[in-house]
Amino acid sequence: MDPVVSIITPAYNAGKYITKTINSVLAQSFEEWELLIIDDYSSDNTAEVVLTLLEKDNRIKYVRMPMNGGPVKARNHGISISIGRFIAFLDSDDSWFPNKLEVQVKFMLEHNIALSYTSYYADNGITRILRKVPQRLSYNQLLKKCHIGCLTAMYDADQIGKPAMPDFPKRHDWAYWLGMLSGGGYAYGILEPLATYTLRQTSLSANKIDLVKHNWRVFKMYEGNGIKAHYKFAIFMFVNVWYTVSEKIGLRLNALFRKSA
Template sequence: MKKNSVQVSVVMPNYNAGKYISEAIESVLNQDFDNFEFIIVDDGSTDESREIIGSYARQDNRIIFLQNPKNLGIAPSLNRAIKIAKGEYIARMDSDDKAHKDWLKTVYTKIISDSRLGVCGTNLNIVDTDGKIKYLKEYPRTNQECRNTIGMRNPFAHNSVIIRKEVLEKVGYYDNDMLFAEDFDLWIRIGQYYTFYNIQEFLINYRIYEKNSICIHQKEMIRSTLRVRKKAIKLGYKIGIFGRVFYFGTWCAQFMPSKWVLGIFNFIYTKKNTF
C-alpha cells in the first residue's frame, strides 16, 4: 500500500475480544476497497487478543497495532488512533463484530458525494455468539430523520460509520470523560455544522452476548445517554413530545431489572418496530 493511497483509516479498539477478533480483523482486510489503513488499539487486554492482533499485523502492512499500557476506555483509545490516522476519513469497527465485504466502499462512496455530510452509517444485523441473525436494526435515513430521533435514540450505529477527519478537527475528538455514549455525544456536536445520513443496507453484523458492553454496563449506558440528551436540548436540538416521553422512559429504565431493559430495547429496535 502506497503512503499517499490512504483515503480511509479504519480504527478498531479492542478489550478482551479474543474469541471474535480474528473474524472482525479478516472482515476488514477482505473489503472490496483498497485505499485504507487499519489501526487497531488494544486497550489493556488480559486474554489472547494481543497475540492474535500481533500475528495479523506481522502478515499485513495495512495494520498499525497500538497497545495501551492499561485499560483506558473506548474514547481515549479511539482518539489515540485518530490522531495518527493518515486517511481523510475515519471508519469505525468493533473487535467483536463483522463487516460485510462492501461496507467501506458503500459508505465511502456516499460520504464523498456530499461535502456537507459529516457522518454516514448503515443498518445492522444483530447476531448471536454463533453469528446467526436474531433480528435487524434500522436507523433513520435522512439528515432530518436523524435529527428527529435524537430525543429517542442514537441516530447511528457507531460500528458502521465513516466520519470526515476534518469534522473531528473542527468539533473536537471523542470526549475522554464519557465512559459510555461517547459516540452519541460526538454526533450532537457534529450536527451543529454538518449533516447526517444512514444507508439503508445491513452491512455490519453486531454481536450481542453476555460480555458485550451493552449487557455488562447497561445502567451506566442509560445514565450517559440521559446526559447526552440533556446536552442536545441545550445545544438547540428539538426533542418534541415523543422525545420527552422517551426521555422519561429512559430515566425510569435505570431502576428496572436489566433483563427487562434489554427486552424492551430489542423489541423497540427490531426492523418491524423502528421509530
C-alpha cells in the same frame, strides 16, 4: 499512497474473536485503508493474534496503550494518530460486509457528506435482527434515538476535523454524533445493511437500567437541566423502550421460527 479510510478498533482481551473482525476488513473490496488496533492493555493473547495477522498485511497497525483506560481513550488515541481522510469505527467483536467501505466511501464522495451510517444486523449468536436506519438524521432526531451504530459510522475529517470523543464510560459515541450535528446539518444513512453487531450480555450496553443515568448525562451536556431537557428526555426514554422491547420480541420470534423450521 495514503489510506483514504482510517479504521479505529479498540481491543481489550479480544483474542478469542478479533480475528473475525480483522478478516472482515481484509476482505473489503475497497483497499485504501489503515486498520488501527488500539490494545487497551489486554492481559490475554490479543497482541499475539493481531501481530500474526499484521505480518500478512502492513495496512494493519498495532498500538498498545500504557495502561487500561477504557474504550473512549483507546478510540481517541486512534483518532489522534489516524492519517485517512475518512474515520470509521469497528469494535473487536463486530464485522463488516465485504462491500461496506466501497459503498460508503462512494456514497459520501458523490454527495459530499460529512457524516454517514448504514443499516446493520444485531446478532446474539442464536439469531439476528435487522436494524434499519432512517435516510437522514438531524440533531433533534438523533436526540430521540441513536440510530447510528458506531460500527457503521464514518465521517469526513476534512469537513469535521478530528475531535475527541467525550470521555464518558458509556454513550460516548452517541454524544460524539450529537456534537457533530449540534451546529446544524444532517447525517445521512445507507439503507443497505453493511455490518453485523455482536450482542453480548456482558457488553457495556447490556445493562439498560444502568444506561439511563448515562443517557441523561448526554442530555445534560447538550440540553442543560431545565424543564425542556426533561421533557425531551422523557420522549427519548419512551422511544428507546419501545425499540428495545420490539427488538427483543423480534429476536425471540426469529429463534422460535428457526427451531420449528
